[in-house]
Amino acid sequence: MDRAWNFSAGPAALPEAVLRQAQADLLDWNGSGASVMELSHRGKRFMELAAATEERLRRLMGIPANYRVLFLQGGATQHFAQIPMNLAPRDGSADYIVTGVFSRKAVSEAAHHVNANVAATSEADDFRSLPPRDTWRLDPSASYVHYTPNETIRGLEFHDVPDVGDVPLVADMSSNILGAPLDVSRFGLIYAGAQKNIGPSGLVVMIVRDDLLERAPQPIAKILRYAEQAKNDSMLNTPNTWGWYLAGLTFEWIEGQGGLAVMGERNARKSATVYAAIDGSDGFYRNDVQRSARSRMNVSFVLHDTALDAVFLQESEAAGFIGLKGHKAIGGMRASLYNAVSEPAVDELVKFMRDFAARHG
Amino acid sequence: MDRAWNFSAGPAALPEAVLRQAQADLLDWNGSGASVMELSHRGKRFMELAAATEERLRRLMGIPANYRVLFLQGGATQHFAQIPMNLAPRDGSADYIVTGVFSRKAVSEAAHHVNANVAATSEADDFRSLPPRDTWRLDPSASYVHYTPNETIRGLEFHDVPDVGDVPLVADMSSNILGAPLDVSRFGLIYAGAQKNIGPSGLVVMIVRDDLLERAPQPIAKILRYAEQAKNDSMLNTPNTWGWYLAGLTFEWIEGQGGLAVMGERNARKSATVYAAIDGSDGFYRNDVQRSARSRMNVSFVLHDTALDAVFLQESEAAGFIGLKGHKAIGGMRASLYNAVSEPAVDELVKFMRDFAARHG
Numbered sequence: 001m002d003r004a005w006n007f008s009a010g011p012a013a014l015p016e017a018v019l020r021q022a023q024a025d026l027l028d029w030n031g032s033g034a035s036v037m038e039l040s041h042r043g044k045r046f047m048e049l050a051a052a053t054e055e056r057l058r059r060l061m062g063i064p065a066n067y068r069v070l071f072l073q074g075g076a077t078q079h080f081a082q083i084p085m086n087l088a089p090r091d092g093s094a095d096y097i098v099t100g101v102f103s104r105k106a107v108s109e110a111a112h113h114v115n116a117n118v119a120a121t122s123e124a125d126d127f128r129s130l131p132p133r134d135t136w137r138l139d140p141s142a143s144y145v146h147y148t149p150n151e152t153i154r155g156l157e158f159h160d161v162p163d164v165g166d167v168p169l170v171a172d173m174s175s176n177i178l179g180a181p182l183d184v185s186r187f188g189l190i191y192a193g194a195q196k197n198i199g200p201s202g203l204v205v206m207i208v209r210d211d212l213l214e215r216a217p218q219p220i221a222k223i224l225r226y227a228e229q230a231k232n233d234s235m236l237n238t239p240n241t242w243g244w245y246l247a248g249l250t251f252e253w254i255e256g257q258g259g260l261a262v263m264g265e266r267n268a269r270k271s272a273t274v275y276a277a278i279d280g281s282d283g284f285y286r287n288d289v290q291r292s293a294r295s296r297m298n299v300s301f302v303l304h305d306t307a308l309d310a311v312f313l314q315e316s317e318a319a320g321f322i323g324l325k326g327h328k329a330i331g332g333m334r335a336s337l338y339n340a341v342s343e344p345a346v347d348e349l350v351k352f353m354r355d356f357a358a359r360h361g
Numbered sequence: 362m363d364r365a366w367n368f369s370a371g372p373a374a375l376p377e378a379v380l381r382q383a384q385a386d387l388l389d390w391n392g393s394g395a396s397v398m399e400l401s402h403r404g405k406r407f408m409e410l411a412a413a414t415e416e417r418l419r420r421l422m423g424i425p426a427n428y429r430v431l432f433l434q435g436g437a438t439q440h441f442a443q444i445p446m447n448l449a450p451r452d453g454s455a456d457y458i459v460t461g462v463f464s465r466k467a468v469s470e471a472a473h474h475v476n477a478n479v480a481a482t483s484e485a486d487d488f489r490s491l492p493p494r495d496t497w498r499l500d501p502s503a504s505y506v507h508y509t510p511n512e513t514i515r516g517l518e519f520h521d522v523p524d525v526g527d528v529p530l531v532a533d534m535s536s537n538i539l540g541a542p543l544d545v546s547r548f549g550l551i552y553a554g555a556q557k558n559i560g561p562s563g564l565v566v567m568i569v570r571d572d573l574l575e576r577a578p579q580p581i582a583k584i585l586r587y588a589e590q591a592k593n594d595s596m597l598n599t600p601n602t603w604g605w606y607l608a609g610l611t612f613e614w615i616e617g618q619g620g621l622a623v624m625g626e627r628n629a630r631k632s633a634t635v636y637a638a639i640d641g642s643d644g645f646y647r648n649d650v651q652r653s654a655r656s657r658m659n660v661s662f663v664l665h666d667t668a669l670d671a672v673f674l675q676e677s678e679a680a681g682f683i684g685l686k687g688h689k690a691i692g693g694m695r696a697s698l699y700n701a702v703s704e705p706a707v708d709e710l711v712k713f714m715r716d717f718a719a720r721h722g
Contacts, residue, residue, distance in 0.1 A: 004394030011602055013399050016388070023387040027380050033365030034683060037561040037607075038374050073434040073563060074584075077598035081582030109582040195599055200398040202434060202563045202601025221442030221470040223435075237438035238556055240563030241372055242603060246398075322395065 005345045008323030009152055009298060010175065011195040013340040018249040029245075036245045041238055050233070053248035060251055060260055063184050063207055070206040070226065071234040071244050076174045076193040079204060080106040083170060083189070084114035085218045086226045088143035095119035095142040095167070100127040100151030101329055106172060113218065114143070126330075127154045129290035133162055143215075144168045144188060150176035152196075153327040155298035155334065156289055161186045168212060176297050177205070178254060178339060180264030188212050194243055196297070197339050199250050203243030254339065263339050270337045270346045271296040277350040284357040302332035308360055309333075319352055366706045369684030370513055370659060371536065372556040374701040379610040390606075397606045402599055411594070414609035421612055421621055424545050424568055431567040431587065432595040432605050437463070437535045437554040440565060441470035444531060444550065446579045447587045449475040449504035456480035456503040456528070461488040461512030462690055467533060474579065475504070487691075488515050490651035494523055504576075505529045505549060511537035513557075514688040516659035516695065517650055522547045529573060537658050538566070539615060539700060541625030549573050555604055557658070558700050560611050564604030615700065624700050631698045631707045632657040638711040645718040663693035669721055670694075680713055 006013035029036040032045055039046055054069045063069065072079070088094050094114050096107045098121035110116040119138050120131040138145060145164045150157040152175040161169070161183065168188025177192040184190065189208045195201035206226070213227040222228045222236065229236050254263060275294060278285040278301050285301045287294065303309055312333065316324050326332040335349060367374040390397040393406055400407055415430045424430065433440070449455050455475050457468045459482035471477040480499050481492040499506060506525045511518040513536040522530070522544065529549025538553040545551065550569045556562035567587070574588040583589045583597065590597050615624060636655060639646040639662050646662045648655065664670055673694065677685050687693040696710060 002394060003388060006395050006399055008399065008401055011398055011400060011402065011599065014396065019388050019396055023384055026384040026387070027364060027377070032683070033363060033681065034367050035375065035380055037372055038367055038369065039372060040369055040684065041372065041562070073436070075434070075598040077584045081584055109584055112580055112582045193599060200603045201402070201599045202604055219473055221473045223438045223442055223470055237436040238372065238554060238562045240601065242561045243563055320394065322393070323401065
């Protein structure tokens with residue numbers, strides 16, 4: 001079949017140009033006579049790729065010199081556990097802002113390794129809104145404040161970086177990193193599972209300020225310590241070389257498109273288009289998220305009659321769309337609009353939604 | 362250029378048929394209209410792939426029903442730390458057999474999480490031999506005995522599974538899994554980084570006996586507990602889907618070649634061919650490993666004159682060989698002969714070695 005209109009929440013659509021390059025390189029990368037997967041990570045070719053990929057990300061995001069960039073494994077979830085091991089003493093405490101399923105999971109995993117305090121939550125609202133900043137009960141002696149700038153499941157996003165004073169701000173940006181320009185200097189640590197805006201699953205990109213790497217970790221193996229990974233350029237052991245390579249191609253593609261400013265404008269237009277279709281459907285579709293916190297990356301919506309859900313999924317699939325089923329935790333539909341989802345794809349989706357509403361309204 | 366003769370130690374050669382299939386599937390896998398990297402791991406297509414891949418591995422290795430198969434991340438090194446967290450109490454102890462750089466690293470990582478006792482080592486011999494079984498000082502109350510059936514750097518391999526009584530045997534098989542038939546029932550836990558005989562780096566395959574999953578883990582996050590991964594079919598979070606897919610293609614290729622018996626015979630022939638070239642070189646090449654423990658997977662050799670090392674590497678590269686440089690820890694050369702390295706490739710190597718010796722002897 002042709003390429004589908006892919007609105008998956010993650011693993012998600014990759015830029016077609018990236019896939020075509022990877023396809024061309026698959027048996028002979030960079031004149032090596034081998035796939036990038038078949039070469040030593042310590043060889044000259046891969047070391048150059050690794051360094052160039054980091055450089056490109058630094059340029060794209062404007063990462064200051066006092067931050068290190070790590071290419072790790074384990075998904076964001078593993079780092080829910082590893083972050084407290086590295087940034088807090090075992091009997092210390094950290095503050096968590098809970099605005100959805102993923103930030104709640106961050107707390108429950110971290111709680112095995114630090115006193116994880118929920119300093120604010122919108123759980124009572126079923127995560128349809130953000131807790132107002134002035135209600136957060138932050139502890140100035142906490143080791144860090146953790147939050148999730150974009151919650152993938154409901155589609156709830158902070159559009160500004162919260163001010164948390166001198167306590168380092170730690171952000172799980174798995175689902176909105178590279179989606180718009182960002183002031184990295186506001187953060188102590190940013191981490192992201194790759195499978196949305198970066199590349200394939202199995203890779204985690206982490207951006208961490210030098211001084212946090214100087215904190216004494218809990219008594220854990222070397223392989224779990226971020227400072228050791230930094231000292232060894234993320235090659236304390238064999239990294240996910242394929243993921244690193246694909247991330248490099250994706251960063252190159254973003255740069256070629258005009259960088260994060262262009263991504264941010266496109267994502268704003270894409271999400272505005274889908275929200276407009278929802279809001280303009282006379283109640284056929286509904287999005288329940290607080291207006292000012294609607295996500296630019298994940299647009300969730302329900303149909304006025306849940307009996308139509310199965311029909312919507314079936315017809316949309318037949319029309320060449322994939323990944324529109326909402327997360328089982330909240331049901332309904334969800335359109336994820338990561339960087340690789342094109343404006344024409346979004347126009348097709350909105351057209352389908354309007355047609356569907358006309359036929360079933 | 363053409364495909365190189367790839368003797369890399371890992372990441373290493375993959376079967377060309379696997380790469381060609383991956384190339385064909387790259388933009389549209391399995392009629393999905395998307396790459397396997399672009400699809401949800403919880404979607405029907407990937408779930409089927411995951412289950413079929415596990416089934417195939419079970420068939421290939423004859424894995425008994427009371428073992429679980431996990432598809433994890435982090436490389437073997439992360440599991441050096443995670444295995445004690447899961448199989449031993451914090452104040453418990455485990456025995457380690459140290460026969461090379463990797464088993465030594467297993468001890469030093471584990472030591473942060475358990476009392477890791479070196480029950481036997483051949484370090485005094487610079488890891489050229491295996492410590493005789495009757496010299497091992499095993500503790501019958503140890504939580505497990507850990508060993509490394511094949512040491513990649515020196516090329517030192519156990520050709521029989523050691524008897525360690527009732528204490529569960531844990532094996533890091535990163536560099537020889539699938540290289541020959543194996544009696545899985547002799548082991549408590551087998552684990553392997555994928556980047557030699559399984560697939561690309563970034564994936565770890567673990568085979569673990571049910572009763573070990575029932576042991577109480579140390580107080581660690583859920584994501585680090587093997588029992589939780591087993592309960593969730595290795596999808597506690599997003600797995601490395603590309604690695605899992607490539608592993609499936611590799612297992613299929615091995616099955617198509619005739620399975621592990623055929624792999625074992627081929628690998629025996631391949632390594633015998635290279636060792637014969639070394640031993641028959643009148644001292645031009647030398648392999649220092651105890652004869653009975655020579656590896657079928659990694660053949661290390663030194664040249665009689667180290668001044669020729671650079672020439673050997675340069676000429677071999679010009680002749681289309683890659684990955685022949687030995688590990689920096691011991692110098693010299695190393696030819697890794699994993700399943701994907703064909704017999705014709707080995708014949709070419711041996712021919713080159715003879716020609717080189719004739720020209721520089």
